[in-house]
Amino acid sequence: MSLLSDLPIGGRAKVIGVAGADSVGVRLLEMGLIPGVEVHLLGTAPLGDPLEFELRGYRLSLRRSEAARVEVEVD
Amino acid sequence: METASHIAHSPAKALTVALVGNPNTGKSTVFTALAGVRQRVGNYPGVTVEKKIGRANLSGRVVDLIDLPGTYSLAPRSPDEMVTVDVLLGRQADTVRPDSVLCIVDASNLERNLYLVSQALELGLPTVVVLTMVDLAEARGIHVDAARLARQLGVPVVPIAAHRRKGLEPLRAALTKAIDSPRRSDASPFSAEFQREVNDLHVRLNVGGGNTPRFLAERLLLDTSGYIEGDLLRPEDRATREALAAARKRLADAGQPVPAVEAIARYGWAAKVLDRVVTRQTTSATTLSDRIDRVLCHKVLGVLIFIALMFVMFQSIFSWAAPAMDAIDAAKSALVEWIEGASGEPLMEDGPLRSLITSGMIEGVGSVLIFLPQILILFTFIAILEDCGYMARAAYLMDKLMAPIGLSGKSFIPLLSSFACAIPGVMAARVIENRRDRLLTILVAPLMSCSARLPVYTLLIAAFIPGTLLIGTTFGDWEIGIGLQGAAMFAMYLVGIVAAVSMTLVFRRTILKGETPPFVMELPSYKMPSLRVVVSRVVDRGWAFVRRAGTLIFAVMVLVWAATYYPRLDTEESRTLLAEQTELETKIAALAGAGREESPEYAALAERHDEIDKHLAGEQVRNSYLGRAGHWIEPVVEPLGWDWRIGCAAIASFPAREVIVGTLGVLYDLGAEEDEASDTLREKLQNATWDGTGEKVYGVPVALSIMVFFALCCQCAATLAVIKRETNSWRWPAFTFAYMTTLAYFAAMSTYQVASRALG
Numbered sequence: 012m013s014l015l016s017d018l019p020i021g022g023r024a025k026v027i028g029v030a031g032a033d034s035v036g037v038r039l040l041e042m043g044l045i046p047g048v049e050v051h052l053l054g055t056a057p058l059g060d061p062l063e064f065e066l067r068g069y070r071l072s073l074r075r076s077e078a079a080r081v082e083v084e085v086d
Numbered sequence: 087m088e089t090a091s092h093i094a095h096s097p098a099k100a101l102t103v104a105l106v107g108n109p110n111t112g113k114s115t116v117f118t119a120l121a122g123v124r125q126r127v128g129n130y131p132g133v134t135v136e137k138k139i140g141r142a143n144l145s146g147r148v149v150d151l152i153d154l155p156g157t158y159s160l161a162p163r164s165p166d167e168m169v170t171v172d173v174l175l176g177r178q179a180d181t182v183r184p185d186s187v188l189c190i191v192d193a194s195n196l197e198r199n200l201y202l203v204s205q206a207l208e209l210g211l212p213t214v215v216v217l218t219m220v221d222l223a224e225a226r227g228i229h230v231d232a233a234r235l236a237r238q239l240g241v242p243v244v245p246i247a248a249h250r251r252k253g254l255e256p257l258r259a260a261l262t263k264a265i266d267s268p269r270r271s272d273a274s275p276f277s278a279e280f281q282r283e284v285n286d287l288h289v290r291l292n293v294g295g296g297n298t299p300r301f302l303a304e305r306l307l308l309d310t311s312g313y314i315e316g317d318l319l320r321p322e323d324r325a326t327r328e329a330l331a332a333a334r335k336r337l338a339d340a341g342q343p344v345p346a347v348e349a350i351a352r353y354g355w356a357a358k359v360l361d362r363v364v365t366r367q368t369t370s371a372t373t374l375s376d377r378i379d380r381v382l383c384h385k386v387l388g389v390l391i392f393i394a395l396m397f398v399m400f401q402s403i404f405s406w407a408a409p410a411m412d413a414i415d416a417a418k419s420a421l422v423e424w425i426e427g428a429s430g431e432p433l434m435e436d437g438p439l440r441s442l443i444t445s446g447m448i449e450g451v452g453s454v455l456i457f458l459p460q461i462l463i464l465f466t467f468i469a470i471l472e473d474c475g476y477m478a479r480a481a482y483l484m485d486k487l488m489a490p491i492g493l494s495g496k497s498f499i500p501l502l503s504s505f506a507c508a509i510p511g512v513m514a515a516r517v518i519e520n521r522r523d524r525l526l527t528i529l530v531a532p533l534m535s536c537s538a539r540l541p542v543y544t545l546l547i548a549a550f551i552p553g554t555l556l557i558g559t560t561f562g563d564w565e566i567g568i569g570l571q572g573a574a575m576f577a578m579y580l581v582g583i584v585a586a587v588s589m590t591l592v593f594r595r596t597i598l599k600g601e602t603p604p605f606v607m608e609l610p611s612y613k614m615p616s617l618r619v620v621v622s623r624v625v626d627r628g629w630a631f632v633r634r635a636g637t638l639i640f641a642v643m644v645l646v647w648a649a650t651y652y653p654r655l656d657t658e659e660s661r662t663l664l665a666e667q668t669e670l671e672t673k674i675a676a677l678a679g680a681g682r683e684e685s686p687e688y689a690a691l692a693e694r695h696d697e698i699d700k701h702l703a704g705e706q707v708r709n710s711y712l713g714r715a716g717h718w719i720e721p722v723v724e725p726l727g728w729d730w731r732i733g734c735a736a737i738a739s740f741p742a743r744e745v746i747v748g749t750l751g752v753l754y755d756l757g758a759e760e761d762e763a764s765d766t767l768r769e770k771l772q773n774a775t776w777d778g779t780g781e782k783v784y785g786v787p788v789a790l791s792i793m794v795f796f797a798l799c800c801q802c803a804a805t806l807a808v809i810k811r812e813t814n815s816w817r818w819p820a821f822t823f824a825y826m827t828t829l830a831y832f833a834a835m836s837t838y839q840v841a842s843r844a845l846g
Contacts, residue, residue: 032310032345034163035604040349041159042606043198057385058486061495061605068228069195070379070609072482074489077606 015073015081016062018052024083025049031080043067044081101265102150102182103142104174106206107190108199109156109519110475110610112218115249116190117153118622120257125153127630129814131180134521135169144262152184155519158198158608160205161348163311166521174209175299186212186264193230193245194223194611196364200356201349203239204275208301212264216257217245222611225374227367238359249616275355279340280347283307283333290326291318307333310345375475375611382479392483395476396502399467403460403506404537410459418452441651442644450643453742454636457509457804462628464503464510468517469623471499473615477517478607485605491587492594494518494603497527501586504534505579508805509635512812513627523603526593528812529822532805533586535579535797538744541762542796543578545747547571549768550789574793581797585829631808638807642741649712650738655705663698670695697755704755712738726795726831727788727838729776736795743801787841791834799830 018024026048029039043066044050051065061074107113117125121140128137138153154170162168169178176183189206191199207213217232236243242260246253274281288303298318306314307330319326334344342350382388422444425433434440471477477499485495496518504511511531518524551574558568594600670691677688707713716734723733731753739746747767751760754770774783800806806819813819 029346034311035606037161037163037310037345038158038604038606040346041161041201042608043201043349043353045346045349045353054383056383056482056486057389058483060486060489061482063383063482063609067195067197069198070611072478072605072607072609074485074605077604 012082013085014079015050015052015064015083016075016078018050018078018083018085020052020054023049023051023086025086027082027084029081035077036080039073039077039080042071049086050081050083100148100150100182101144101186102152102184103186103188103261103265104152104154104184105188105190106154106160106170106174106202107156108158108192108195108202108608110478110608111156111190111192111199112249112619113156113190114153114623115616115619116188116216116218116246116257117151118618119246119249119251119254121151125626127626130169130178132814133166133169134524134812134814135166136516137181142258144258144265147262147265149261149265151188152181157202159202161305161309163309163313164521168313168317171301171305174206174211175301177299184211186214186261188261189213189215191215191217193217193220194226194228195219195608196230196360197353197356198608200359201352204352204355207239207241208274208304210301212267213241214257214260214264215239215241215243217243218247219611219613220245221247222613226611229365229367231363231365235359235363238361238363249618275351276347277342277351280307280337280342280351283337287326287330287333290329306330308345308348373611375613378612379479379609382476383483388483392480395471395480396499399464400502400506402467403464403503403510407459407463411456414452414455414459418448421448438651442647445651446644446647447640449647450640453643453804454632454639457507457631458628460507461510461513461631462624464506464514465624465627466620468499468514469620470615472517472623473613473619475610475612478609481605481607482609489602489605491590492600492602493527493590494523494605496603497523500527501531501534504531504536507536507538508532508534508802509631509808512805512808513631515812518603520603522598522600525813525818526590526598528809528818529593529598529825530586530590532800532802532822532826533582533589533798535582536802538742538802539578539796541744541747543575543793545750545762545764545768545771546789546793547574548762549771550784550786574790578793578797581794581833585798585833589825589829630811634811635804635807638810639804642803642807646712646738646741649715650707650710652711653709655702655709657705657709660702660705663702667695667698670698700752700755700757703757704752707734707749707752725838726791726834727842728792729774729783731774732783732788732792736792736799736801739796740799740801741803743796743799746796785842786845787838790841791838794837795830795834797830798826798833800826 012027013024015024015026026044026046028046029036029044048066053063053065053070055062061072062078064071064073064078105113105117117138117140120142125138125140129135130137135155140151140153142149142151152173154173155166157167157170160171160174162171172178173181174184174187187206187209189203191203203215215235217230217235220230223230230245232243232245242264244253244257244260246257276284284300284304284307287307288298288300291298291303291306302314302318306318309315315327315330337344337347382391425440425444426436427433434443468477471480480499481495483495484498488495488497497515499517500511500514502511503514508531511534512528515524515527515531518527548571551571554570556568556570556573674688674691674695677683677685677691682688713734715737716730719733719737720728720730723730723736728736731750735746735749735753738749747760747762748758750771751764751767752758754767754774756764756767756770760767771784775781776783800823806823809819809822810816
């Protein structure tokens, strides 16, 4: 088990769960980061943060700190 | 019966349709396609949400369309987000409950968009789903079977290409049918246990005859942020809170923990609905959008393109707007000259009414219109960047830079634009959805050194900062390197940036307490911007400025006119001078009659006449309410190193800072036409002395103190008017004014005190 923020560029992982029931946590769920979903790290912004992910056929941007809320299982 | 027949013959009641959809789905395009450009824009009371209503004609029936803000979810966690839900539930006091909902859905991103659809269907209103971006989806190898989707959803699904006006007729037909269909009661995506808990809560909420909708009972159960609880429950309602906690506990024990259960249930539902609806051709994995993205978000290339784009945008507000602004200025002067009769008979005799028209009203209208070129240009850029999908990338690229001071990348463009002018900058802040972050951006935007501060800097730097080179060398007439004057100018920009960063940090810890805003957002696919969308957005913004902020700016300009025009000058000296002028005019007329306009005598008389004019104008202002206020505040501005004239000019420039140059011109008897490049004004300032002494008023410390004051002070009625419009409250412009004036005063005082000691 690891965190979405630790994924290498180009890496893929499956979501296990999101930590926290505050507004960021709920927003992550609403954006589709629920258990079982495949996530693909496409790259980072030129300054190293935020990160660009692909999931459910769309592009999602998350800061490293936000991606660290998501527990994943690396494929 | 008259009443009965009246009812029978009156047209059916006005129908209302609400548009909901995710951000970047082309919702505004659909809205504009249905309603045209004639839209009513306002604000919902008490919040910063824009209320946008248009009128559409559905086969002879007039329908009000409400465009609700783009959102990923109908789960309100703030008063601004609550407005959308309140409108949809008919709980918003000033808006009738919609008869039907139009759900705008991005065909290329169906799964995530269906999350919102699943919430919208629970509202119980007749719903029509509009599929946009169908061509984009096809280009990416995604085919959507709209007919099957409609069957699975149980509501009509209409694919459209709004920018090409395709699919609008079927959409109108579907809407007409939907409006007349009964309210629906949908199968919930949630489990039976969950629905039982919602029902129990719903009953409990309405004990004693309440009418809280079931939708909100469900939100109460799901919302862990505490917002709905605070909105629905009275503080002393312990029993409901306990019941709520118990319900959540039971659900967690049953493996359906709140809040995760909502996302799991809705995405589960979406997967079922989408079964065999979407077919993907797995031919090309990378689309054109991906290839563009690889360049635009590239470590080096992406940054270079971003800087180039920002430079062009910034430069355009500065320089492309200039000809239009000059034209407005010229038109203003021509109109005044025509009325005053500079060449020929005056249209009106001199007097309070003429002065009110020329110096009050024309000046007032001019000072509203003068901002339009910058607003229109900036919003053309922003509308294009937004519509083609780059806006989200700009925020993505800049986020790392903004996050340490508690802002997100979305604040970058509003703040950058404010270096040209805070008005479009403040208006641009509406790309930031979160109210607190938008407010924070708006509060510090006026600290950015805008172009109206330049004349002040130019005049004072040229007059008091020596032109010595700090680093570098001279080749004949050419200077290469950094001079003291350039450094002083740069320092003024730095003062603004440092103040903005510090104030952001202070506000984040005090009045706008909160975490750095999250950056959980979609990066939309790139597409060609639509001309129709861009034009309608630009017109919308320009019109909103003129109508909502313009009236206020106009009123302030008229007030300023009155403060300098009254009381009328009537002293021994002025009467003597006026008598002398009458005499001069007779002599001038005699000379002109004799055809001697070229004679030195004529020139001398005319010069004397002009001199008296300028002196009287100066006397008038010095004796006006404004001039008296200058004297009155002299003790207050003395620690800044200022005399009453500077105080007076500073007061006069509170409505618009650039008028300080003209005001100084009048105060030093040079007339109002002096500009920052004027040598005479520069000399006057260099030689000005304190009243009754030979001591010079100005020096480097005073020049610096004035510049720092102008760098930090909110001397711009237009900015305050726009802040009022954007925040929908007087509180924030009042606060902005108070904090900036205080900051400017103390910063200018420390600058003067430190500089005068350091420079001896």
